[in-house]
Amino acid sequence: MIETSDENTRLTPVTVLGLGPMGRALASAFLTARHPVTVWNRTPGRAGDLLGRGVATADSVREAVAAGQVIITCLIDYDAVRATLESSPTGWGNRYLVNLTSGEPAQARQMSRWASSHGIGYLDGAILTPTPAMGTPSATVLFSGAHDVHEAVQETMAATGGTTVHLGDDPGLASAYEVALLDIFATSVNGIAHAFALASAEGIAPERFAAFATGIGGLLPEMIQRFAQQIRSGRYPGDRSTIASAASGITHIINTAAGHGIDVGMLTAARGIIDRAVADGYGPEGLARLTSVLHTAGPEKPDA
Ligand SMILES: NC(=O)c1ccc[n+]([C@@H]2O[C@H](COP(=O)([O-])OP(=O)(O)OC[C@H]3O[C@@H](n4cnc5c(N)ncnc54)[C@H](OP(=O)(O)O)[C@@H]3O)[C@@H](O)[C@H]2O)c1
Structure with missing residues (x-):
């Protein structure tokens, strides 16, 4: 069950899948930017102090995806992303997937094909910033993938920090x-x-x-x-x-x-x-x- 969040209703709802140090930093940055934020993690109980800041926690990936408009994955590797999303590969409607997990260019291109085969708009990303800088002017996040998907999520992803760059349509570019x-x-x-x-x-x-x-x-x-x-x-x-x-x-x-x-x-x-x-x-x-x-x-x- 999704526990309801706070009063934020106007900004794009964001879901963060993965609450390692970087997933938590991302969720924190979106909360600071006043987005409604829902989080899910394979191991429950990792939301920490995000709970006191109005985050909603989801019990399942399906629930987490349903709660957001921009769905962010930040997990240990692409296998984990694939395993996580395979539990909820359908019913995405016009939601977007932004994968900020580190990996290899070929894996990013493969993930993009997987998303495309499920009708999901996909953007890949690479975080060039340590967790304390996430959401601050010194943060840098690179994106690659379909131009129209980048346009759709650009404003939301600006909450990650100072420099966000779209490198091009090839989804492997950010990983490269x-x-x-x-x-x-x-x-x-x-x-x-x-x-x-x-x-x-x-x-x-x-x-x-x-x-x-x-x-x-x-x-x-x-x-x-x-x-x-x-x-x-x-x-x-x-x-x-x-x-x-x-x-x-x-x-x-x-x-x-x-x-x-x-x-x-x-x-x-x-x-x-x-x-x-x-x-x-x-x-x-x-x-x-x-x-x-x-x-x-x-x-x-x-x-x-
Ligand atoms: N930390 C940084 O400073 C930093 C900087 C730049 C980029 N990044 C990138 O950001 C990504 C996340 O990094 P991180 O520091 O947050 O921690 P991490 O240790 O790389 O990843 C931990 C997360 O992955 C999840 N996970 C691991 N195996 C899984 C599986 N098989 N299925 C589902 N979830 C799984 C963990 O869930 P559980 O809690 O259940 O184990 C946890 O949410 C990585 O790709 C990393 O390279 C991190």
Whole structure:
């Protein structure tokens, strides 16, 4: 049974399926923007302080879908989204599905086809923001999928925060941006953890190391812009630093880490790429050239 909400009647009713940290943050943002909000979660009892703010809780997916006009899924993965929606795949009328679950471009396209086969207007999305920023001006959410669906939900989804961008009609686009951006995050997290382990093995206090490490992080925005410009132009001048020099530098890291018994698997993989670039004759060129030696084979599975 849906417990009735508060006095909000004018704004689009929103349903949030999934009450993990991000699902709760989304529900909170819609409540703050004064939308009527209904929530459902596989495990009951996760609405927490949303309850005191006028949220309605639904006992079933069907009930939750019926209560909203814009239905948002924010679950652990696309399999969970599919399993959840399969329990209520019909009777959506003119409701819209906005899937903000992280996944792969092919999964987003498949989900879009599933929705289309049930007559449900579908928009995929990628949240580029941690939970505390959801609903604030610093939040960024990317969307992709049919233009008319985006137009229909745009005003409602503006409650998620400062920057909302529709990337195009291909439903896989938001996930494509997300996986490429997560690529930076995932490899950086490993790099940072490895650097702290190495510094610690050399007897450097973590806070002393952090003071200099943040300076390295500060170099990245300019480097990212320079990579974009060089990849676009197809010219990789080695006037600042070269791949040959990076080969030497990474060897020092590997030797020092190995000497302390620290795993060097990630670094030897990186050196393998650098070595391939040198073998291809790119040693004198800049580091952005590494992007052109990364393709090792065709796709492992079809994109569908
Ligand atoms: N947290 C962040 O900062 C952040 C930032 C950007 C994007 N995201 C994305 O937002 C999505 C949700 O993230 P999250 O942080 O809220 O938590 P999460 O741990 O990724 O997902 C938890 C949610 O998934 C549900 N769930 C798991 N397996 C399920 C299944 N088989 N069927 C139905 N529901 C299932 C959980 O329900 P139960 O409570 O029943 O287990 C819970 O509602 C993810 O795709 C994540 O990558 C999160």
